[in-house]
Amino acid sequence: MSDATAAYMRITNLSSSPLRLIGADSPVAKTVEPMITTRKVHDGQEIMGMQSAEELLIPAGSSLELKPGGDHLMIMGLRVHPQEGDLIKLTIRFAPGEQRFDLEVPVRKEEPK
Amino acid sequence: MSETISDNKQDVGPVVSSAGINRRLFILAASLALALLVGFLFSRYSAYRNVQESFYGQALVPAPEAFDFRLVDQDGNPFLLSQLRGKVVLFSFGFTHCPNVCPTTLSDLAKVYHALPEQDRQRVRVLFVSVDPRRDRPDVLKKYVPYFDKSFIGLTGSEPQIAEAAKAYGAFYEIARDPTGGPDNYSVNHSAFTYLITPSGKWKLIYNFDQLGDATKMVQDIKQVLGEPI
Numbered sequence: 001m002s003d004a005t006a007a008y009m010r011i012t013n014l015s016s017s018p019l020r021l022i023g024a025d026s027p028v029a030k031t032v033e034p035m036i037t038t039r040k041v042h043d044g045q046e047i048m049g050m051q052s053a054e055e056l057l058i059p060a061g062s063s064l065e066l067k068p069g070g071d072h073l074m075i076m077g078l079r080v081h082p083q084e085g086d087l088i089k090l091t092i093r094f095a096p097g098e099q100r101f102d103l104e105v106p107v108r109k110e111e112p113k
Numbered sequence: 114m115s116e117t118i119s120d121n122k123q124d125v126g127p128v129v130s131s132a133g134i135n136r137r138l139f140i141l142a143a144s145l146a147l148a149l150l151v152g153f154l155f156s157r158y159s160a161y162r163n164v165q166e167s168f169y170g171q172a173l174v175p176a177p178e179a180f181d182f183r184l185v186d187q188d189g190n191p192f193l194l195s196q197l198r199g200k201v202v203l204f205s206f207g208f209t210h211c212p213n214v215c216p217t218t219l220s221d222l223a224k225v226y227h228a229l230p231e232q233d234r235q236r237v238r239v240l241f242v243s244v245d246p247r248r249d250r251p252d253v254l255k256k257y258v259p260y261f262d263k264s265f266i267g268l269t270g271s272e273p274q275i276a277e278a279a280k281a282y283g284a285f286y287e288i289a290r291d292p293t294g295g296p297d298n299y300s301v302n303h304s305a306f307t308y309l310i311t312p313s314g315k316w317k318l319i320y321n322f323d324q325l326g327d328a329t330k331m332v333q334d335i336k337q338v339l340g341e342p343i
Binding site for chain 1: 209
């Protein structure tokens with residue numbers, strides 16, 4: 001099994017000022033980093049890649065969609081190999097300030113329909 | 114159609130000396146020939162349109178012979194694509210440290226595979242070809258690829274073997290190194306297509322990453338390819 005995986009979610013900023021997702025932590029992994037998926041064209045075909053992002057912006061009143069094949073939280077250096085149905089603790093950090101948001105995300109093999 | 118012509122010839126045989134009948138016979142034969150030609154062209158055109166329109170994936174017309182890559186499977190055994198002659202093969206290039214695109218591809222393909230009826234699944238194989246042979250040794254692939262479905266096969270090989278396979282299918286990949294990272298800390302940018310090989314070893318269809326999510330349409334393509342005469 002790979003020692004890396006990704007977390008997906010939709011985060012809605014209900015406040016009236018912009019929020020920036022600046023990082024995340026999980027007890028099951030060494031690091032969790034916001035990543036953006038890049039698509040560039042090389043010789044007429046699309047090449048997908050990813051880049052570590054300093055922050056992901058969530059404008060006031062709108063949502064950030066982290067989804068398979070798109071932007072995501074990359075979970076690296078897994079200490080355990082979670083099984084389908086397990087819940088993983090994730091703490092997401094936002095700026096400005098030291099805002100932290102704790103959540104438990106279910107492990108899935110396939111994207112829910 | 115040809116029977117009609119010979120029947121007519123027999124019927125009008127005794128009066129063939131009449132110029133008027135001869136002329137009518139000629140017109141009849143000419144119109145029959147024209148009808149046959151139009152019918153033939155129309156059937157070719159329909160077949161052409163079929164190829165163009167009835168596949169969800171992008172069709173290669175005419176489908177070329179699939180390059181018979183020689184790689185190493187997740188058990189460390191030599192593996193030739195042609196070993197799977199008689200089956201529909203779906204494969205993509207990727208790497209196991211890929212957290213997003215590759216697992217999404219494999220999980221989409223697992224969904225497609227599970228949506229097929231049991232008897233069709235026996236004639237379909239899914240392969241995952243690593244473009245990161247440095248880290249993706251057979252034992253690494255063995256723990257990763259069958260996770261999505263136990264029938265899925267991970268393949269690796271030497272760098273030239275992988276480069277040859279990728280080139281044959283027009284796939285692209287490049288190591289993307291983080292300057293602050295260690296020697297094993299890198300990502301691989303790659304094209305994310307899935308290729309469909311027919312049971313007779315023809316490279317027939319290409320899917321882009323975003324198409325894989327529609328399992329119903331993927332299943333329709335696979336069933337259609339399985340139903341074609343080998």
